[in-house]
Amino acid sequence: MRVSTAANQRKPVSGWSKKERHYVYLGLAFASPWIIGFLAFTVYPFFGSLYLSLTEYDLFSPPQWVGLQNYEQILADDRFYKSLGNTFFMAFISVPITLAVSLLIAVMLNFKVKGINYYRTIFYLPSVIPIVASALLWTWILNPDFGLVNMALRTLGLTDPAWLLDPRYTKPSLILMSLWGSGAGALIFLAALQGVPRQYYEAAQVDGANWWYRFWKITVPALSPIILFQLIMGLIGAFQIFTESYILAGGKVDGSGSLGGPEQSLLFYAVNLYQEAFVFLKMGYASALAWILFIIVLLITFILLKTSGRWVYYGGE
Amino acid sequence: MKKKSWIWSLILLFSIVTGCSGGNAPQAGSDAGEEPSDNPPAQDAVTLDFWYGWTGPEAEALEALIAKWNSANPDIQVKGLSQSDYQKQLTAITGGNPPDIASQFGQNVVPWGLRGAMMPLDDYIAKDGVDLKDFVPAALSTSQHEGKTYAIPTAMHVSMLFYNKDILQEAGYDGPPETISDLKKYIKKLSVAQDDGRLQRLGLWPGMDAYTFSYAFNGSFYDEATQQVTPDHPGIQSAIKLSKEIWDQYGSDNLDRFSSGLGQYMSAQNPFFSGKYAMTIDGEWLPTFIKQYSPDLNYGIAPIPYDESNPELKNSGNVTTSVFYIPKGVKNPDASWKFIKWMTEPEQMAEFTAALGNLPTRNSAFSNPLYEDVPGFREFLDYSGSENLKSFPASSYANEYMTEFSAQYDAILRGTVSMEEGLDKVKAKIQPLVKW
Numbered sequence: 015m016r017v018s019t020a021a022n023q024r025k026p027v028s029g030w031s032k033k034e035r036h037y038v039y040l041g042l043a044f045a046s047p048w049i050i051g052f053l054a055f056t057v058y059p060f061f062g063s064l065y066l067s068l069t070e071y072d073l074f075s076p077p078q079w080v081g082l083q084n085y086e087q088i089l090a091d092d093r094f095y096k097s098l099g100n101t102f103f104m105a106f107i108s109v110p111i112t113l114a115v116s117l118l119i120a121v122m123l124n125f126k127v128k129g130i131n132y133y134r135t136i137f138y139l140p141s142v143i144p145i146v147a148s149a150l151l152w153t154w155i156l157n158p159d160f161g162l163v164n165m166a167l168r169t170l171g172l173t174d175p176a177w178l179l180d181p182r183y184t185k186p187s188l189i190l191m192s193l194w195g196s197g198a199g200a201l202i203f204l205a206a207l208q209g210v211p212r213q214y215y216e217a218a219q220v221d222g223a224n225w226w227y228r229f230w231k232i233t234v235p236a237l238s239p240i241i242l243f244q245l246i247m248g249l250i251g252a253f254q255i256f257t258e259s260y261i262l263a264g265g266k267v268d269g270s271g272s273l274g275g276p277e278q279s280l281l282f283y284a285v286n287l288y289q290e291a292f293v294f295l296k297m298g299y300a301s302a303l304a305w306i307l308f309i310i311v312l313l314i315t316f317i318l319l320k321t322s323g324r325w326v327y328y329g330g331e
Numbered sequence: 332m333k334k335k336s337w338i339w340s341l342i343l344l345f346s347i348v349t350g351c352s353g354g355n356a357p358q359a360g361s362d363a364g365e366e367p368s369d370n371p372p373a374q375d376a377v378t379l380d381f382w383y384g385w386t387g388p389e390a391e392a393l394e395a396l397i398a399k400w401n402s403a404n405p406d407i408q409v410k411g412l413s414q415s416d417y418q419k420q421l422t423a424i425t426g427g428n429p430p431d432i433a434s435q436f437g438q439n440v441v442p443w444g445l446r447g448a449m450m451p452l453d454d455y456i457a458k459d460g461v462d463l464k465d466f467v468p469a470a471l472s473t474s475q476h477e478g479k480t481y482a483i484p485t486a487m488h489v490s491m492l493f494y495n496k497d498i499l500q501e502a503g504y505d506g507p508p509e510t511i512s513d514l515k516k517y518i519k520k521l522s523v524a525q526d527d528g529r530l531q532r533l534g535l536w537p538g539m540d541a542y543t544f545s546y547a548f549n550g551s552f553y554d555e556a557t558q559q560v561t562p563d564h565p566g567i568q569s570a571i572k573l574s575k576e577i578w579d580q581y582g583s584d585n586l587d588r589f590s591s592g593l594g595q596y597m598s599a600q601n602p603f604f605s606g607k608y609a610m611t612i613d614g615e616w617l618p619t620f621i622k623q624y625s626p627d628l629n630y631g632i633a634p635i636p637y638d639e640s641n642p643e644l645k646n647s648g649n650v651t652t653s654v655f656y657i658p659k660g661v662k663n664p665d666a667s668w669k670f671i672k673w674m675t676e677p678e679q680m681a682e683f684t685a686a687l688g689n690l691p692t693r694n695s696a697f698s699n700p701l702y703e704d705v706p707g708f709r710e711f712l713d714y715s716g717s718e719n720l721k722s723f724p725a726s727s728y729a730n731e732y733m734t735e736f737s738a739q740y741d742a743i744l745r746g747t748v749s750m751e752e753g754l755d756k757v758k759a760k761i762q763p764l765v766k767w
Contacts, residue, residue, distance in 0.1 A: 159592035176584070179588075
């Protein structure tokens, strides 16, 4: 550091005056709480976990270097594939559905009707409920015998599944739950909707475009940067899904019994990682799992951003 | 002027940094003095932190014992902390600032002990002449591995068969099933299903404790001689077949639907209390719950039915424990040990376990009159003396083993994997972990 700034000093091109340098230092000093925090709590753990992923580490004795053994074991582990499959299901089925529904809600909440502010509040309300409370609430709504959902289904003469107990229905149950909380996403869409210039719709209307056309040709393209943002955030969230499974699929205090629910249908990636790390005390293995997850999320985000040029329009283009 | 602002920002920065870490400034001894006790604590008293997992009334029972200790031992003051988040123990031990004494579940003792998180207690046990023979062998073995003792079991749990006398009488049975073939007949007769297969009542939930029945069939999860894990042991297979046979009579769909409609375990709607189960396999705490939630229930407690071809294995059971241990890195292990030793003496053990409605681990505590008031304990204390009680083999990988076994057990019952295939999977996954 010191050497390079000293070198810069001699070069007039990039050289800072004494005063400028002083301000840079001052700025750095003011930013230092964040810089130190970032180095200590983000950068250090980040590379620390990379190192640990190449070791066998049980928390109590010092880590032992094992090279790529953890990664080899993960690739041969049934539970890894099971948890990855469950997580992909949530990422690629639940996230798009939730996005579509929140967009729909946003469009409806953008209508000019009386009392719209109340509707907006009501739709947003579920998002402020803590996830643990809402998960417990949903165990009752989805109760096969007394739950509201099955009561409705029975009245309609449809089958009434054993939602949270039948392995085929556990993940759809979670999707249902996440739909209930889609008001938060809707709020972001709503804000964006109100930024779409009115004259586009007016011009389209003059040209005779119907509601459907206006939605697909104006609203969706205008919102596409927001859709991309929500999609990426949603995917990242889906890859980290943990609480719902832990609450609904019985995380016992003593860590006994298996997490993940009937037939491990709710064994998500983060749940598996938690179990390996804190129940089985395999920190090295869990770090390797975390790195694989990081690479998967990185890849998916990269692909999304690369392909987004084809469907995302930024204003002014 | 500008130099000054540079210095100010540094001061600010340091005050933030030190302010963050200042929370743990040592306050040795000062808290102990506020606790009410007959004997005022000595000036140079050692203060021990004791983290336990019990909460509510159970924690109160423990605190009463701690207060007793504190007034008798002014030089060693114990400060209890109800800390049901066991993760905290992990972080405290690895962070080098552990509690002086802590409670744990028996199944974690050997995994933690072998990794060096718990102090071996053998030297203390030998020095103070603690009679390990007084302990129930299956309970003690949960905290021992290859001759080392990592914790002292203070309470144990074992399951027996509970039956609803009224429902059994209605069906024409005078007493509980004694053998496993009796059990199957009872279950069939006591279960009530609608024409469409929907269950109204179950004789016994078929996804029952596979460990208990494995031991009834003389099953074993580990073969010492060959150092092989044996989830495919014939006895375990018999236990799984028994569950599977009952499971398949009703099918996953009906069972899932039935079980999802059942009430909370700790409530009057507990399926056994409300007559949805005619029988259940459960632990020694259940009579206390029955007294609390459903005092009118007419029930009986019976031994686990035995296998006719293994009559010598009558009164079998699966023991789990709660233990006290000394974490690695404590400052005063001698003082910690004194407290643990006192807590696990028959008298204190009886006082604590009787208050909890848990079983004691020492034979000499069984006869303590305190248990006379605990519902169901006549049967359970008798049963605790049975020679056929076993516990899951303690090992560094016991948690992985049990998790994998119960996952495959679930899959086998639901028919997504055959029994042979499922148990092979357990073996393939766990055998490589056998190294200690």
